[in-house]
Amino acid sequence: MDHAHSLERLLAAPHPPRPWEDEHQIPWHDPAFSQRMLQVHLxxxxxxxxxxxxxxxxxxxxxxxxxxxxxxxxxxxxxxxxxxxxxxxxxxxxxxxxxxxxxxxxxxxxxxxxxxxxxxxxxxxxxxxxxxxxxxxxxxxxxxxxxxxxxxxxxxxxxxxxxxxxxxxxxxxxxxxxxxxxxIFVKEESTDWSVVNSSVFCDRPHLWLQEFGYDEDSDTEVHVHWILETESGSLQRYVQCHKAxxxxxxxxxxxxxxxxxxxxxxxxxxxxxxxxxxxxxxxx
Ligand SMILES: C[S@@+](CC[C@H](N)C(=O)[O-])C[C@H]1O[C@@H](n2cnc3c(N)ncnc32)[C@H](O)[C@@H]1O
The missing domain is CATH 3.40.50.150 (Vaccinia Virus protein VP39)
Structure with missing residues (x-):
């Protein structure tokens, strides 16, 4: 997927993100992710x-x-x-x-x-x-x-x-x-972004865009991580939900x-x- 398609996909997603629709946790059980996360644990x-x-x-x-x-x-x-x-x-x-x-x-x-x-x-x-x-x-x-x-x-x-x-x-x-x-739940929408060489999500340089939403109906905070790889334009979306x-x-x-x-x-x-x-x- 190139950069333009990735941006189209990102823009077409619901903003603010909706809770409990698909993934609800970072990919703890993914082998490569869990290897990177192990270093953070330790x-x-x-x-x-x-x-x-x-x-x-x-x-x-x-x-x-x-x-x-x-x-x-x-x-x-x-x-x-x-x-x-x-x-x-x-x-x-x-x-x-x-x-x-x-x-x-x-x-x-x-x-x-x-x-x-x-x-x-x-x-x-x-x-x-x-x-x-x-x-x-x-x-x-x-x-x-x-x-x-x-x-x-x-x-x-x-x-x-x-x-x-x-x-x-x-x-x-x-x-x-x-x-x-x-x-401790902030209960407000916000966004954040950074450019990093690697993170727990990806060991290649990427743009890390984060969106925070709060769904009052279900009392749930939704935190989306968009990982856009700088060179290839490949885009991954990871969602964390936290119920208050x-x-x-x-x-x-x-x-x-x-x-x-x-x-x-x-x-x-x-x-x-x-x-x-x-x-x-x-x-x-
Ligand atoms: C924040 S870490 C805490 C690890 C450990 N309890 C500690 O305090 O050192 C959360 C842990 O929950 C595990 N976890 C999350 N969802 C899980 C699930 N559905 N089944 C089993 N373990 C899960 C993750 O893999 C991760 O190791």
Missing amino acids: DPSTHMASRNPELIDRHIDWLESQIPAGSHVLDVGCGPGLYCHELARRGHRATGFDFAPAPLEWARTKSQSEKLDCHFLNHDLTKLPDDFTTLIEGPLDAVTFWFGEFNSFSPAMVREFLPKLKSCLRRGGKFILEYQPDD WTDTQLLALLAEAGFSEPMMHPAITGESEEFEFPLVVTSA
Whole structure:
């Protein structure tokens, strides 16, 4: 596709973008993307994709105040397994699942080299099999879902996977959810652009155009990344949707999935509003 056709396609797209119509997440599970993203996960100078080891350590300190010694914990969307590894170093048993191939492979290699009691599975949260509980050898003491990725799923998807996660927990087991609170959503349209030699989306020079919209009907932020390769004119479109749940809506959703005794908790260290969010701890 040449530059002119790419521009035609870009201009013909809906502006502002509409939510939940096609893709709703960046392409975590694409092999090349996941390889580039792995470098971001592991870069200790940024909290992007994964918080740095010091912050994760402090999160695990807090998590240990919520779970018994020697717990079996399932980490949803575990990425390179940084939380699982640390839990296993502290005597817990950890199972993580994700659908991004490069981080998963790194998580397994690290776990083998340190001889940690960790297992990593390749599953898409939106397509969990009915026998998922048996695959992870539950029942579990806790299920964790860190870093606000929860908000990148539509209400229908969340209603589908929450009961499946709950069924993995023993009675009284904890679901620990770090979510992006309603008040951090900007709820305005805007655009941004930059010229870069490479990014997580593409390792060749490109123009990176970003559009942000907010759909009030569905309370969803839509973030579109247009990647226009400078030399070839090739154009890729990636869409991220983030659903804004109010605390009241979130608590009702968790109750609907059968969780009880919810406790809201502020961000664990409060170090960064951009990279650390509040949590809700609730019981199966
Ligand atoms: C922001 S990263 C956080 C990684 C890890 N929890 C951490 O804090 O270090 C979000 C993770 O969720 C995973 N993820 C997103 N959608 C997923 C899905 N549908 N199924 C499984 N994993 C998913 C991504 O691949 C990515 O590793």
